Amino acid sequence: MKNQVGTKENPMALQTPPLTSSYTIHVAEKDGKEILVCTVGSTVLHYDIRCINDLHEMLKQHGGMELGSADEQKPAKEGTVEAWGRSESNPVGGWYGLKKGFRGRFGMYVPPLMEALGLVELEHNPKNNRMRAK
Template structure:
């Protein structure tokens, strides 16, 4: 399981998590004051943000899926494989009708940063291989 180094998940006290292969650390926190509420990810000097509802929506989708799903990480604008968490997070058929990412140009990499949050919250099981990781709902 991806362990929290410290933090309560707010801007001044973020969760410190690692990407699925456990190679890179990043900070993440909830910002419920924005419209829409956001899950903010800080990777070095780069900040990404996703709609906060992505946590509940992704968990519900994975529960309905019922089996392992490939992550399929990709930057915005790069092609994604069908049937992956990344493809779902930008598909017009998802609950928000497209990208969960909020910052144009930085709306990709959903599976890389949101899946560890889901794992930390105890909502999913996440693989931690060097490549081709998968996720499933608990």
């Protein structure tokens, strides 16, 4: 997966679900663990790399789901990918986002990566996009 997602020198270029903003994502190592590094302008977010497989497995069981992206400081809409990405009932028992203050937006930046990897179908409407496992 590491080569598919890219490296710091050659990151994967993606667009947000509504196709309004570009960002890059790559795999890096931090504290001995592989993480996803998402760069949006000057903002850098980190996500636990296992979120890709965990979210794919959950979607295979759950079916389609609204993305519901929200900043860390804002509550996530119940029943969305964003809410699942910070729920105590997910496989990591909480946030997949690893950088305090920037742990949110899971539902904005992880789904396009999963679409690029061929794992999900993703809508590209102006808002309220949904995703489902392939």
